[in-house]
Structures are given as C-alpha cells and as structure tokens.
Amino acid sequence: MRSAACGKRHCYQRVGTYTQPEPNHKPKVNYCKIPFDPSEVKSYVRHVHVVRTNPGAHPWTQTLLRLPLPVSFTNFVGRKLFLFLVTIQGLGAFALITLGVMLKKFGAAPKVVRPLVLRETSRAGVKLLPVFLFLAAALGLVIIGQTVSWLNKFQLINYLGTIMVTVVVRELGPLIAAVQVLARIGTANVVELGTARATGEVEALEALGIDPVHYLVVPRVVGMMLGTFCLTVYLILGAVGSGYLWAFIQNVPLRPGDYFRQLIDALNGFDFALLALKTISFGFIISIVTCYHGLAQPLRLDEVSNATVRAVGQCVIGCVLLDAIFIVAYLAVS
Amino acid sequence: MNAPEETVQTPATSAAIEMRGVSVGAMSDPGKIVVEGIDWTAGLGEFWAVAGLRGAGKTEFLMMTAGLSAPVKGTYRLFGAEMPMYEESRLAERLRLGLVFDDGHLFNLRTVFENVALPLRYHRNLSDVEAEPEVMRLLELTELAPWADSTPGAMPLSWRKRVALARAIILRPSVLLIDNALGGLDARDARWWLGLLDDLARGKGPLGEAPVSVIVTSNDLRVWEGHAGHFAALSEGRFTVLGSWEELRAVQHELVRELLPGRPPSQTATAI
Numbered sequence: 217m218r219s220a221a222c223g224k225r226h227c228y229q230r231v232g233t234y235t236q237p238e239p240n241h242k243p244k245v246n247y248c249k250i251p252f253d254p255s256e257v258k259s260y261v262r263h264v265h266v267v268r269t270n271p272g273a274h275p276w277t278q279t280l281l282r283l284p285l286p287v288s289f290t291n292f293v294g295r296k297l298f299l300f301l302v303t304i305q306g307l308g309a310f311a312l313i314t315l316g317v318m319l320k321k322f323g324a325a326p327k328v329v330r331p332l333v334l335r336e337t338s339r340a341g342v343k344l345l346p347v348f349l350f351l352a353a354a355l356g357l358v359i360i361g362q363t364v365s366w367l368n369k370f371q372l373i374n375y376l377g378t379i380m381v382t383v384v385v386r387e388l389g390p391l392i393a394a395v396q397v398l399a400r401i402g403t404a405n406v407v408e409l410g411t412a413r414a415t416g417e418v419e420a421l422e423a424l425g426i427d428p429v430h431y432l433v434v435p436r437v438v439g440m441m442l443g444t445f446c447l448t449v450y451l452i453l454g455a456v457g458s459g460y461l462w463a464f465i466q467n468v469p470l471r472p473g474d475y476f477r478q479l480i481d482a483l484n485g486f487d488f489a490l491l492a493l494k495t496i497s498f499g500f501i502i503s504i505v506t507c508y509h510g511l512a513q514p515l516r517l518d519e520v521s522n523a524t525v526r527a528v529g530q531c532v533i534g535c536v537l538l539d540a541i542f543i544v545a546y547l548a549v550s
Numbered sequence: 551m552n553a554p555e556e557t558v559q560t561p562a563t564s565a566a567i568e569m570r571g572v573s574v575g576a577m578s579d580p581g582k583i584v585v586e587g588i589d590w591t592a593g594l595g596e597f598w599a600v601a602g603l604r605g606a607g608k609t610e611f612l613m614m615t616a617g618l619s620a621p622v623k624g625t626y627r628l629f630g631a632e633m634p635m636y637e638e639s640r641l642a643e644r645l646r647l648g649l650v651f652d653d654g655h656l657f658n659l660r661t662v663f664e665n666v667a668l669p670l671r672y673h674r675n676l677s678d679v680e681a682e683p684e685v686m687r688l689l690e691l692t693e694l695a696p697w698a699d700s701t702p703g704a705m706p707l708s709w710r711k712r713v714a715l716a717r718a719i720i721l722r723p724s725v726l727l728i729d730n731a732l733g734g735l736d737a738r739d740a741r742w743w744l745g746l747l748d749d750l751a752r753g754k755g756p757l758g759e760a761p762v763s764v765i766v767t768s769n770d771l772r773v774w775e776g777h778a779g780h781f782a783a784l785s786e787g788r789f790t791v792l793g794s795w796e797e798l799r800a801v802q803h804e805l806v807r808e809l810l811p812g813r814p815p816s817q818t819a820t821a822i
Contacts, residue, residue, distance in 0.1 A: 327677045328668070408659065416655035423616055423649040424669040424717070425641050431672070 303530070310508040311500075314437060317429045329435060336439025340401045340499075341446045347400075348447050351392060352454025359383055359455070360462040373470060376463065377478020384455045385487060386546070387539075393448040394498035394535045397440060398528060402506040405436060406527045409510025410520035418511065432511060437503040444499030445492060452491075486549060494542050501534040565627075566725050566763040567592040567615065572624035574607060574614045583622055584610045588789040590782065594724065595761030597751040599774040601809045602784030608767040609652065611784060612729050615765065616649040628725070645673065648723035652730040654714035656702040663689070663698040666716045673721065685720065691756045692716045693742075708739045715743075719750075722757045726750060731766040732773055744777050751779075771798065771809045783809065 359380065367373045409432060412418055421428045460475050509527035510520075573586035584607035592598055602608045613619055614626070617634035626633045628647060635644050656665050663678075667685045670676060689695045692712045702710050711734075718726065731747070732740045749755035750762040768774065771781060774795075781792040785805045792798045798806065 325672045325675050327675050327680075328672045411658070415658065416651060416653070417657050419613075419618060420651065420655035420657070422618055423651075424672075424721075425645050426669065426672050 306512065307505060307508055307530075310512050311504045314429055314433050314504060314507075317427060318434050318437070321427065321430045321434075324430065329430065332431070332435035333438045336435045337442045338439075340397055340440045340443025344396065344400055344443070344447055345450060348393070348396065348451050349454050351396065352451050353458040355384065355388065355392065355451070355455040356458030356460075357462050359388075360459045360466070364463055364466050364468055368468070373468060374474075374478065376459075376468070376470060377475055378482040380456055380459050381479055381482035381487070384459075385452050385483065385491060387543075389452040389455065390448050390491065390494050390498060391535065391539060393444055393451050393495065394502060395532070397444050397447065397499065398502050398506075398531050398535075401440065401443070402502045402531055403524050403528060405503070405506040406510040406524040407520055409507060410515045410523050411517065413511055413513075414515045414517045414520065428511065433503075433507045436507055437500060440503040441496045441499035444502070445495040448491070448495040486546075490542060490546060494539070497538055498535050501538060502531050505531045505534060565591045566594045566596070566629060567765075568627045568630075569621075570625050572614075572626050573622040574610050575619060575622045576607075577610055577613060577619065580619060580622065583787070585784060585787055585789055586623070588624065590789060590791060592725075592763055592765060592780070594763055595751055595753065596763050596780055597747065597778045598763075598765045598780045598782060599771060599778035600765065600767045600782045600784060600789075601769060601771045602767070603769060603805075603808060606784040607787070608769075608784055609729055611789070612649070612727050612765070612767055616647060616727050617644060618649075641673075645721050646724040648718035648721065648726045650711070650714045650718045650726070650728040650731070652733060653707070654702065654710040656710055656713055656717075658702050661699050661701055662694055662705070662713050665702065665713055666694075666720055669717060670720050688716045688720055688756060692746075707734045708736065711735070711743075715746075719757060722760075723762065724760065725763040725765070728764070728766045731768060732770075733768075740773060744773070748777055769809065771806075 360376070363376065363379055364373075367376060367379075412432070418428050418432075421431060456479060460470075460472060463470060463475070506527045509523040509530075513523075515523060567590070569588045569590045572588040572590075573583045574588070576582040576584050588611075600608060600611065610619075614621055617628075617636075620634050628635075629643065631640070631643050657668070660668070663685060666688060667676075667678065667681045670684060671678070671681050674681075686695065686698070689698055692715065694709065694712055694716060697705060697709060697713075702713065705713070715728070726747075728747075732743060735743065746755060747764050747766070750757060751764045753759045753761035755762070764778075766774070766778070774781070776795070779794060781795065781798045783790045783792055783805055792801060792806070798810075
C-alpha cells in the first residue's frame with residue numbers, strides 16, 4: 217500500500233496475525249487544501265479550517281486511518297466510535313459556520329442571494345409537490361385501509377381522526393417528507409457541490425471574493441428548511457383528505473363533519489408548534505449534512521458517489537435521532 | 551457589499567506586487583515548500599511571463615500570488631498591503647487582483663452570461679437586467695456574445711478560457727494573473743489573446759486607460775517575444791528574474807534552452 221501523503225510504500229512488519237508500522241517510518245501528514253478561506257489571518261472560519269471542517273486532516277485521524285485493521289471487535293467498535301465523533305465534530309463546526317455566515321451576511325448581496333433562495337425553495341418544495349400529492353394519497357390509503365377494518369371490529373370508528381393525527385401529523389408525515397427531500401434534493405446537493413469542489417469552482421468563488429458558504433450553502437439551507445416544512449404540511453393535508461376518501465369508499469359510517477371534528481379534537485397548539493420545529497429541523501439537518509459532504513472536504517470526482525452514500529446514511533440517522541428526541545419531548549410535555 | 555465601488559487609495563509605491571523572501575507551499579500540502587526565496591517586484595502596467603517546466607510550481611506560485619494560499623515564509627504585498635487579505639473591510643483591495651485559472655474553473659451549472667455577471671452582481675448588488683449592459687459589452691469584446699446562453703460544458707476549451715478571462719476582468723482589476731495563458735489554444739486564438747493582453751498592459755484594452763499589470767505563466771517562452779517585457783523562470787524550487795527578452799536571449803542555461811525550444815544548445819551552460 218502506497219501512502220498518498222509521502223509516496224512511500226508503507227513498511228509494515230508481520231507481527232503475529234496482523235501488521236504494525238515500522239517505528240522509524242513517519243508518514244507525512246497530508247493537510248488537504250483548506251476549503252474556504254485559506255488565509256492565516258484571524259477570522260471566524262480559520263480556526264475550524266485545518267481540523268474541524270475537515271476532520272480527516274487531523275494528524276490523529278490520519279494516524280488512525282493508517283493503522284492496520286483491528287484484530288478485535290472492541291477495537292473495531294472503538295475505531296468506528298472515534299470516526300463517528302470526528303464526523304459529529306466536523307458537522308457541528310460546519311453548522312456553526314453556516315449559522316455565523318447567515319447572521320453576519322444577512323442582507324448582503326440580496327439581488328443575488330434572494331433569487332438563489334427562491335430557486336432552492338422551489339426545487340425543494342414546489343417541484344416536489346406532484347410526487348408528494350401521490351404519496352399523500354397512498355399514505356391515506358395505507359393507514360385507513362389497515363385501520364378501518366380493525367376499528368369496525370371493535371366499534372372504535374370514532375377514533376379514526378385521532379389515529380390519523382397521531383400517525384400522520386406527529387410521526388409519519390414529517391419523516392416521510394424528510395426522506396423524500398433527502399432522496400430527491402439532498403443527494404443532488406452532494407453531487408452538485410462535490411462536483412463543484414472537485415472541478416475548482418469553489419476556488420474560483422474565493423478568487424472572485426465571493427464567500428462559498430454564503431453563495432452555495434446558505435440558499436440551500438434556507439430553501440430546504442422552507443421546502444421541507446411546506447411539503448410536510450401538504451403531505452399531511454393530502455393524507456388526511458385521502459384518508460376520508462378511502463374511508464368513504466369502504467362505506468365507513470362517518471360523516472365529513474364528524475371526521476374533521478375528530479381531527480380538530482385530537483390536535484392542540486403544541487402539535488402545530490412541534491410540527492413546524494420538527495420539519496424545519498429536518499430540513500436543516502439534511503441541508504447541513506449534504507452540503508458538508510459535498511463542500512467542506514476536498515473531493516476528487518471519483519469520490520463524489522461515496523460522499524453521497526455517506527451523506528444519505530448520516531441524514532437518515534440524524535433525522536431518526538431527532539425524531540426520537542421530539543417524541544420524548546412530546547411525551548414529557550403532554 | 552459595495553466594496554468594488556469604493557475608491558481604493560493606491561500607496562505611493564509604484565510596485566503592484568512586491569515579494570521578499572517568499573516561500574510557496576504546495577496546494578495539497580501547504581507544509582511542503584515548492585518554491586522558495588522569491589524576491590520579486592512587478593510594477594503597474596508591467597507584462598511578466600513566468601516560465602517553468604511541468605511541476606516547477608507555476609500554478610502554486612500563481613495561486614499564492616492571487617491570495618488563495620498564504621506564503622509559507624516571507625512577506626508579500628499587493629499595492630503595499632500585506633497579502634493574503636480576507637477581511638471584509640479589505641475586499642476592495644483584494645478585488646484589484648484578477649485570476650484566470652488554467653482550465654477556467656467556470657461554474658458549470660451557470661450560463662456564460664451568468665458566469666461573467668456573477669462577480670459584478672454579487673459585489674455591486676445588481677440584478678441580471680442591471681448587469682446586462684456591462685456584461686454584454688464584455689462578451690462582445692471577447693467574441694462570446696453568441697455563447698451567452700450556453701453552459702461551459704457545451705463549449706470548446708478556447709472559448710471557456712475566454713469566459714474565464716471575461717469573468718476575471720469584469721471588476722476591472724489592476725493586476726491580472728493568468729495560469730498557462732496560451733495552453734491548448736490554436737494560432738488564431740493565441741494571437742487574439744496576445745493582442746488583448748498587450749492592450750490591457752498598455753491601458754488600451756476594454757478596461758479603459760488604466761494600465762494593468764499582466765502576469766502569465768507558461769512553459770514556452772517563444773510566444774511571448776515582443777509582448778511580455780519581463781521574464782522570470784521557476785526551476786528546482788527557485789524563482790529567477792531573467793530580465794527583458796534581450797537579456798533572456800543572452801542567458802546560457804539548459805533551462806532557458808528548454809523553455810525556448812528550437813534554440814541551439816549552449817556550448818557552455820552557465821547558472822542563471
């Protein structure tokens with residue numbers, strides 16, 4: 217195996233069943249090109265450039281990655297845990313940088329940035345509406361189709377609206393919307409930004425004095441937050457409507473007025489607040505993770521596909537964990 | 551964000567670029583020094599050709615000069631101001647420097663018009679319509695108007711390089727850096743570039759009467775005869791000022807022979 221950093225063949229000695237690096241050989245640490253602002257001046261991004269937005273460049277990480285495969289399961293778990301923490305660190309730093317730029321450059325170059333925000337909102341919202349209406353109809357069918365027969369058996373048809381609220385409004389609606397936005401827009405984000413990074417577009421922005429985070433990341437973050445929220449609302453409305461339609465087709469003795477009264481009774485103000493917060497948080501997580509994997513680390517074109525896979529996995533984990541936190545919060549409050 | 555519209559006070563020094571004991575790090579590994587000991591001064595309106603063979607560090611040198619990486623050692627001043635500069639308050643000074651990348655580094659999802667208009671729109675907060683007259687004027691001058699609605703992927707290299715040039719000069723920089731300026735161009739395109747760069751350096755180009763310092767990198771010095779007034783070479787990690795064309799011709803060194811293909815090999819090679 218040849219080191220990408222120093223070009224020397226790694227000199228491993230056979231020791232037992234695994235290899236160890238020679239003690240005298242010190243591979244050079246390859247500090248990758250700094251993503252945004254490579255200056256040595258004091259700025260809000262410099263401190264996170266070398267290590268935090270690019271945790272793979274940290275000497276410890278490099279050393280860890282060069283180590284031979286672990287011989288025990290605990291070593292394997294430890295290694296994975298370490299890399300997980302490094303990723304969390306990088307994502308956290310990137311999120312903070314993005315928030316900092318959003319605040320610091322709020323209102324800067326509005327005639328350039330606002331059309332970008334509108335475009336991203338349209339891409340992550342309006343253009344996904346047809347597929348979301350289809351999903352809403354399918355979701356109503358699945359839930360009503362499965363629950364009506366059971367509720368009829370136990371004479372609990374009056375709980376149909378409550379079930380719709382619990383399942384669609386609080387849980388499935390936001391999660392399905394987030395997964396759809398991730399699949400349709402999040403992956404495109406990684407590919408676009410990763411390609412831009414690999415082909416030098418980010419350096420071109422820097423050379424033109426344009427902050428890449430302000431120009432490339434902020435519109436995507438705002439657009440995906442708004443888009444995810446709006447699509448979730450449409451998905452819920454569509455699912456609730458189609459739910460009654462399927463119930464009507466199945467001859468459920470439930471008048472529209474009664475159905476919607478059940479829905480209203482099951483909902484409270486906290487549901488609306490939590491729904492807005494949850495969907496906006498999902499949009500934030502998806503946009504930050506996908507932008508981070510596309511932009512914050514130096515990429516070659518052949519690495520873009522792997523970065524996309526990593527981003528999708530981390531987005532799903534992030535959204536599910538956040539969902540769990542919201543469930544706990546809801547249970548605690550209610 | 552109206553930085554370029556602000557009036558920038560040029561210091562009394564006539565030097566556009568001044569480097570003292572500068573060392574340049576590799577782009578992939580800033581700790582690895584590619585070129586060291588650069589002592590160089592380029593005046594306003596001077597036309598420099600910096601030559602070197604493949605891997606000599608021309609691109610790294612130019613990226614550092616453009617402020618995309620900091621010098622590992624030494625001091626580098628642009629119009630008297632220490633580089634690199636990234637503070638928002640010094641953006642206007644920084645934008646006095648334009649850079650054309652070797653392969654353009656254009657924004658592939660944007661049209662030619664959008665590529666050229668972006669710096670103008672971003673720094674002066676203009677809409678597409680407001681930026682259109684200035685952008686179209688530059689596109690006409692660079693013969694790019696028919697390509698205005700095309701994306702870079704649909705264009706040949708020679709036209710992409712022109713788009714990169716138009717994008718770099720739309721903010722009217724005082725110093726223009728061009729990496730591998732004539733690489734991959736045919737004779738007609740090369741003549742067009744040389745003519746435009748001559749005009750820019752003399753203050754007769756599309757940027758008005760203000761002379762522009764032009765610094766190009768190349769691996770062949772012959773084409774710059776009669777155009778560049780100053781020559782320098784990058785070799786074995788050293789930056790050497792060769793002087794004018796006549797002084798360059800007088801240098802007897804293997805490197806100069808390689809950078810001037812067709813010149814008879816020297817009998818007694820001397821150090822440059």
